[in-house]
Amino acid sequence: MELFDGRPENTEGRLAREVRTYDFLDELGIEYKRTDHERADNMEACNEIDAVLGVLICKNLFLCNRQKTNFYLLMMPGEKKFKTKELSSQINSARLSFAEPEDMLKYLDIEPGAVSIMGLMNDKDHAVRLLIDEDVLKGEYLGCHPCVCTSSLKLKTEDVIRKFLPATGHEYRTVHLVGED
Numbered sequence: 001m002e003l004f005d006g007r008p009e010n011t012e013g014r015l016a017r018e019v020r021t022y023d024f025l026d027e028l029g030i031e032y033k034r035t036d037h038e039r040a041d042n043m044e045a046c047n048e049i050d051a052v053l054g055v056l057i058c059k060n061l062f063l064c065n066r067q068k069t070n071f072y073l074l075m076m077p078g079e080k081k082f083k084t085k086e087l088s089s090q091i092n093s094a095r096l097s098f099a100e101p102e103d104m105l106k107y108l109d110i111e112p113g114a115v116s117i118m119g120l121m122n123d124k125d126h127a128v129r130l131l132i133d134e135d136v137l138k139g140e141y142l143g144c145h146p147c148v149c150t151s152s153l154k155l156k157t158e159d160v161i162r163k164f165l166p167a168t169g170h171e172y173r174t175v176h177l178v179g180e181d
Contacts, residue, residue, distance in 0.1 A: 001052045004034045014148075017109050021118045021146035028163050033154040039113060040149065046078065053154040055143040058136055060115040062104050066095035071107060075117060075142075076133040076177055083177070090175050091131065114149040117160065120168045122147075130165070130172040137161070137174065
């Protein structure tokens with residue numbers, strides 16, 4: 001794996017949702033590093049990607065309430081365990097569960113394995129609420145996918161918060177997750 005500055009020189013063969021991500025970041029003047037890789041489906045592969053980027057890639061979870069009337073994108077450090085009860089009490093939403101792949105596609109134009117904050121650029125109706133663990137916000141950089149699971153990005157956390165999110169019309173709520181037994 002190599003680390004590149006910005007978008008690929010040649011976007012042939014890449015999915016439109018990935019190219020749209022690069023276009024959006026470039027329009028906003030957000031600098032980013034990128035690496036291309038095989039689908040990361042185990043922690044060993046994720047650790048290799050993290051090492052190349054020099055950042056911990058966030059765990060991104062797409063959640064919903066039982067009635068499927070509220071959808072949430074949760075960004076948290078990968079090493080923390082997700083505990084539904086811990087989050088539910090903070091956002092006053094009982095019975096949180098993982099949203100269906102169809103909902104990911106409908107709201108974020110993302111498929112399982114590629115869930116990312118970048119998908120919020122596709123949520124024009126603002127149906128998804130962003131939740132960010134406080135520890136993610138403490139890092140100078142964050143890692144995420146450009147709406148596909150075969151590339152990863154390194155961006156300044158401040159650029160995501162101050163440039164990307166306002167451009168998408170999304171706000172975020174800080175949550176405190178302990179993630180311990």
